[in-house]
Amino acid sequence: MELEQLRQLVAVEREGTITAAAASLHLTQPSLSRSLQRLERDLGCELFEHEGNRVRINDAGRLALTHAKEILDAEQAMRDAFADLARKRRTFVIRSVAPAPVWRLAARLCEEAPGTIIEPFLTDSESEVIDAVAHGHADLGVVLHALMTPGLLSRPFMTETLQFLIPETHPLSRRKELSFADADGEPFLIYSQVGFWMNLHKREMPHSQVLVQEDRTVFTQLLSTTDVLAFTTDASQNGSTPPGRVRVPITDAAARQTFFVCCREENAGVLAKLF
């Protein structure tokens, strides 16, 4: 008795005739007919009444059907479990304190491991990243410092520098460079998904009103239509400056951040593969 035969039995019930069932299974009708005969032989029991040019499922056939469905459900559960497993294995989870490192890592992953599903998580908390990596919930973490945590490896990855993005009409747009203090008090617009940068802005410009925008496209539109300050970095994917705005470097040391990637020691191969 084979699983395929049980599927055939179910198909015959579903389709009503052997001919229709055969078509739905991409088989010829005689082939299915014989396969069902084999099943009857294996079970030592007729499953159909042969009524003229039709075939009708009998009591034994119905008994077989209920059992067949049980078995096939169990089989489907197994297939599902392995499909999940396969998806998990193809998924690479990155937990990061900032978006820019994720962009670069994603690009490398796509190149080095085509087909990999990339699952990025942004957070403003470095300890959350470390925990996720340590517990195996993330394959790779992006943090702000080299780690000494036992069982984890880390190495510097990239440096990102924050810049003001100022409307040309704004008085501060003439300056060659600015400190956070120079702009503190000015309202500014910020995209919500920026990880730890959000903390930095709030700390360094405590007197400014923060206009948080959740929607990326709305945020971009607002850049053109409002004249409040905004931020960009040298790592911004889109290297160009939005029309009507100028980039002004920020002189504070805190505006320059080096990111470190980290992973568990047993996954050292991941780092080796990516760098």
Added chain:
Amino acid sequence: MELEQLRQLVAVEREGTITAAAASLHLTQPSLSRSLQRLERDLGCELFEHEGNRVRINDAGRLALTHAKEILDAEQAMRDAFADLARKRRTFVIRSVAPAPVWRLAARLCEEAPGTIIEPFLTDSESEVIDAVAHGHADLGVVLHALMTPGLLSRPFMTETLQFLIPETHPLSRRKELSFADADGEPFLIYSQVGFWMNLHKREMPHSQVLVQEDRTVFTQLLSTTDVLAFTTDASQNGSTPPGRVRVPITDAAARQTFFVCCREENAGVLAKLF
């Protein structure tokens, strides 16, 4: 994925090595090795760690094992259900008010339907037989009268005549014939599995002590070693009279009984086949 492959997976876990599992499955070792590789391919996932010249089941393998056992258990349940069905179909249940008709019916069944399992039930109650047949719990019934019950068929089958079986040393052994009344008051020995005859004895010989014997061989031995009355019939399988005893016909009409066989109308073929 096939059921056979799941059985092979379970066997490898059970036996520890592919070689041992192959032997237990009556396969060569390379054949099993490839079959397991096919399973891994089908599931899209390695199930074993290949450690030098051994294989060890890994986490995915254990996941597969738990599911495989579920599926195989469901398959076993199906096989068991059909084994039961097959046994039921090969079983012919006879419910009778007397043993002699069962003997004859059994002999015919063995001849007409070799391989049939014969399941006889004796009872002293005719209505119990009719109920069993009507409800489909018995394929054939043996009763004392022609039936008018709707849905049931009946026909006369055989006539049996009761005889006294008297020790040669007993005064009654000289008589050519006897009535129940002649012997009423004499203690008598009777085998317990005689169906409705038990009722008859108690009714026709109310003053006699009845010595009921459950064990057939003990009953036979007592026939030679005691000098109490006993009964036999003209239908007794063993036509000979036990040593030291004589048969004496019973004159009462009640000692002569015609039996009728009955079955459900839809099983009319059964009667036709047997007669």
Added chain:
DNA sequence: ATGCCTTACGTTATACGTAATTATT
């Protein structure tokens, strides 16, 4: 050297498709 696993190769079995046949509507 021995035990266990894998790969390679030729053979066989078995399940498929095509075609012909039967039976019912």
Added chain:
DNA sequence: AATAATTACGTATAACGTAAGGCAT
């Protein structure tokens, strides 16, 4: 005539066994 099922037959796929090779203990 048309539809549905079975039987007959040739073919191709796929699983098996044998033989050879590799890698540990």
